[in-house]
Amino acid sequence: MLLTRDELESLIHARHRSPHQLLGMHPLGDGSGVVVRAFLPNAAKVRIEPTHEKNKPSFELQQLDPAGLYEGTTKGAKHVYAYDLVITDYQGGVRRTRDPYSFLPTVGESDLYLFGKGDERRIYEKLGAQLRTVDGVHGTSFAVWAPNAQRVSVVGDFNGWDGRYYPMRLLGASGVWELFVPGVGEGAHYKYEIQNIHGQVVLKADPYGFFFESAPKNASIVWNNKKFKWTDGEWLKKRREQNVLRxxxxxxxxxxxxxxxxxxxxxxxxxxxxxxxxxxxxxxxxxxxxxxxxxxxxxxxxxxxxxxxxxxxxxxxxxxxxxxxxxxxxxxxxxxxxxxxVPAHFPRDEWALAKFDGTALYEHQDPRQGAHQDWGTLIFNYGRHEVxxxxxxxxxxxxxxxxxxxxxxxxxxxxxxLDYSRKEGEWVPNQFGGRENLDAVEFLRKFNYLTHxxxxxxxxxxxxxxxxxxxxxxxxxxxxxxxxxxxxxxxxxxxxxxxxxxxxxxxxxxxxxxxxxxxxxxxxxxxxxxxxxxxxxxxxxxxxxxxxxxxxxxxxxxxxxxxxxxxxxxxxxxxxxxxxxxxxxxxxxxxxxxxxxxxxxxxxxxxxxxxxxxxxxxGLWESDYDVSGFYWIDCTDQNNSIMSFVRQNQSRTSELVVIMNLTPVPRPSYRIGLPRGGVWREVLNSDASIYGGSNMGNLGGVSAEDYQVHGQPHSAEFVLPPMSILVFKSG
Missing domain, CATH: 3.20.20.80 (Glycosidases)
Structure with a gap:
């Protein structure tokens, strides 16, 4: 056995922070050959066979421990090569698979660097469960951020939910744990088994999970959300060209x-x-x-x-x-x-984001900053780049x-x-002594900039x-x-x-x-x-x-x-x-x-x-936010509760007069000022019988007279139905 007792125990009890250092294929220290180790609790026999290079050696692994740890060496190769594990179980069944511990990390150093800065804009393509083909092998790469965990394993319906099978490796100081598992495809159910900072073993759903079991179950599900065939290209093109404000x-x-x-x-x-x-x-x-x-x-x-x-x-x-x-x-x-x-908060469910690695990872540790008193939820820590x-x-x-x-x-x-729905002494001021959450302000600015x-x-x-x-x-x-x-x-x-x-x-x-x-x-x-x-x-x-x-x-x-x-x-x-x-x-x-x-x-x-x-x-939408788009004709007739205003676009090709009678008293001859002469057609009447009203109105419209009222150059007498809103258009 080339392992120390401590190393063997760390693999058997799944507490090694970087299992790839021990599992998989490695050159022997003296350069005389290679060693392969695999942890396969239900295996009766394990054999190594080359995947691509048929001139490379095949050899048997020997069981080091009844728990399922196997090891074998060969002098027939000086360097690491691609290989398959041929596994015979205790019922005589045989299966062949690539070793998860024979692959390089699927998350690159640049990805981790940008994530640490808070600027990996498509981090959802790197973390979580990603369906991949690596070296011709179909499988799923799992990656999760849990910097204070002692150990993280991916467990699921593909390994009997046993955390000893697929412990993940910690990628440097990033806090990200990663593992590529061959053969795991779309629809597989999984969670992360985390030995947290306190030594407790907990099961957590994937923060970046693309699909979940229906509640009350909560396992994450491997899913490819890029396979749908969209046919909305014309809509997206129009959206890119449109100014929503107009x-x-x-x-x-x-x-x-x-x-x-x-x-x-x-x-x-x-x-x-x-x-x-x-x-x-x-x-x-x-x-x-x-x-x-x-x-x-x-x-x-x-x-x-x-x-x-x-x-x-x-x-x-x-x-x-x-x-x-x-x-x-x-x-x-x-x-x-x-x-x-909803980026303002998240619930306290123990299987989700809360205390993810045993620490306040996504939230604040101090409840004066990290807990919503009204909703019983937790507040994101906007000062943490990864969050x-x-x-x-x-x-x-x-x-x-x-x-x-x-x-x-x-x-x-x-x-x-910072003092939202809090009394004095229940909140922590910002660095300048104010009540503004400066981290949240910067987050919202960045979110809006990136989205737009x-x-x-x-x-x-x-x-x-x-x-x-x-x-x-x-x-x-x-x-x-x-x-x-x-x-x-x-x-x-x-x-x-x-x-x-x-x-x-x-x-x-x-x-x-x-x-x-x-x-x-x-x-x-x-x-x-x-x-x-x-x-x-x-x-x-x-x-x-x-x-x-x-x-x-x-x-x-x-x-x-x-x-x-x-x-x-x-x-x-x-x-x-x-x-x-x-x-x-x-x-x-x-x-x-x-x-x-x-x-x-x-x-x-x-x-x-x-x-x-x-x-x-x-006129009802093009100039919503322009001063020229709206003006009151009259909003001072409080005694009769009648109000009138104009809506128009910049070119005045759409000019509408809106009149409201806000009491149930009809006003059969009420004069209102108009911005131009001619006939004004009634284009909407809330009192029409088709709407359930009494059917009073201005059939045929009204003709503007050269009589100034309400500061307008023209005016007309209108029939104002009880409790109604009327819209008129000139021409």
Whole structure:
């Protein structure tokens, strides 16, 4: 035996940090031949046979220990050569395989250097489980970052989940452990068995895993997510050439598990959903779908916001290929795809990222920095290069492997502020004594820069609820670099207004005008999202005052205001037809309501027509963020709760006048100023009978008179239906 007793024990008990130094083929110290060692617990006999060079020797290995450690030498070769292990088990079965310990590392030094700097932009092609062909051998290379582990093995259904079979090697000071395992292919289930810094042996899912078992199981699955045949090239070309700020974007927010259900207990798969969702979104005229997080998550009631598999679409609805099919189908129909992305935190599940190698690796050690008190989750350590690399590469991964058109970043405020939802003494100031999380700021700037430069045309959207400045301005100007930001102030003020009884609205008209005082500070999305129909808030319809007629009339005006106000509208599923119940992620929407009287179907028809008008009229989107794109005609008639404004594009080829009567009192002869003469056609009336209204309006339009009102050179008398929004176009 050429091993010392300590070396033999380290292999038998799987605690050697670099098993490749002992296992595999090595030259003998005196240069007289080679030695081969293999640890094969279930082998009765092991023979070495050359793979390529048939003139190289074959020879038997001798068992050094009953645990399954074999060793053999030959004088017939002075140098290492490619060989196969021919293994006979105790039942007489024979199998032939290349030795995992005969291959060079599959992760290069430059990869590790860039990873250590936080700048390996496609680290997901290096770490994790990568299907490879090495020296003509098909298999999977496994690599995982666990710098403080004492030992890491890859275990799975290919080795009986036995950590003694495939201990991995530590690649220098990188903290990355690696091993190429021949014969392991797509569909193999695996985990990492880690002897952590405390000596405890734990099983961990792969942080870079491309696919997972369906919850509550959590094994990672080897998968090739590059084999799907995309047919959306035309869409991607258009996306690269488009300026999203000057393009139409009306967003339909969808939770995949509860949009429609097969049964009470069963959801539709990605592929089954594709046809139905594409058809519906196309019919309704939305330009984009935004999915609540699709990344793998163990806890379904988190709606995907507690991510356990950042590099995998959830297996609840199918494979990664199936999700790619859904995205491809939407693109072929001309519909953009946004997804919620969650780099703010992660759950404490012991088999996932938390205390990955026994230390606070992805999170902060100090709970004042590393724990979210509100959500019971852990906060990423944005000051660690490898952690930032994990997240920035993840953003690129979704855009490149799944052709995602935009990432809506959840809970940005919780990332930016060290004292977010904390009392005095519960947080640690930054190096300058401030409350700003400087590491998170730099991470967000880098994420936005990389996403926009590596994936032209992809948008990034911040869910940021504070007055942090320059969220949608580029980093070189001191901004965070997002394309768009959710306007949470507009959402709160607008809902507060529309929830009021109309008799009180004259005292609160500033709720609707205030947003224009800060509108041009950022590039805003106007969200009526899932957050507004959960946690006891009720549905949008349920929050409107009055009887059913008034509720639906109110909701039509609210949505009409949302679509005609500057910014990109976002609406959560079900709100477009007046879902009565609060959203429940465990059940499908109440589609049966569309057959229950005229109001629900009328509201749905109204949103459909809103979208058609929106897309057709550049004045509603081309100049959303230009001062010239919007101005009030009159917002001072509080007593009658009537407001009017103009939307137009820069060339004024699309010029629209929007009028809102925000009480149930009809105004049959109300004069409003107009920017030009001629006939103004009524192109949308929320009170039309097809929408469930009373059918008052301005059939044939109105003719502008040379009579100055509201500072405009012309004016006309309008019929304003009760509780209505009207849109007029000149010519």
């Amino acid at each position: 393009a139409p974007m009306s967003i339909y927010e969808v939770h995949i598990g509860s949009w429609k259900k097969k049964s009470v207990a069963e959801s539709f798969s990605y592929r089954e959903l594709a046809g139905m969702l594409v058809s519906y979104v196309k019919q309704m005229g939305f330009t984009h779908v935004e999915f609540l997080p699709v990344s793998e998550h163990a806890y379904y009631p988190s709606w995907g916001y507690q991510v356990t598999g950042f590099y995998s679409p959830t297996a609840r609805f199918g494979t990664p290929d199936d999700f790619q099919y859904l995205v491809n189908a939407l693109h072929e129909a001309g519909i953009g795809v946004l997804v919620d992305w 930032c690399n994990f997240l920035t590469a993840n953003a690129l991964f979704w855009c490149e492997r799944f052709h995602i058109d935009g990432l809506r970043v959840d809970a940005v405020a919780s990332m930016l502020y 430069t590596e994936c032209p045309g992809v948008v990034t959207i911040a869910e940021e609820s504070t007055a942090w400045p320059l969220v949608t301005r580029p980093p070189y100007l001191g901004g965070l670099g997002f394309s768009l930001k959710w306007n949470m102030g507009w959402m709160h003020d607008t809902l507060n207004y529309f929830m009021r009884d109309p008799i009180h609205r004259k005292y609160h008209q500033n709720d609707l005008t205030f947003a224009m005082l800060y509108h041009f500070n950022e590039n805003f999305v106007l969200p009526l999202s899932h957050d507004e129909v959960v946690h006891g808030k009720g549905s949008l319809l349920g929050r409107m005052p009055g009887d059913d007629w008034q509720k639906f009339a109110n909701l039509r005006v609210l949505l009409g205001y949302q679509w005609t106000f500057p910014g990109k509208p976002l609406l959560f599923m079900g709100c477009e037809f007046g879902q009565r119940a609060e959203w429940n992620a465990n059940s499908g929407l109440d589609w049966w309501l569309l057959g229950a009287g005229p109001f629900h179907a009328g509201l749905q028809r109204f949103v459909e027509d809103l979208n058609k008008l929106y897309v057709a009229e550049a």
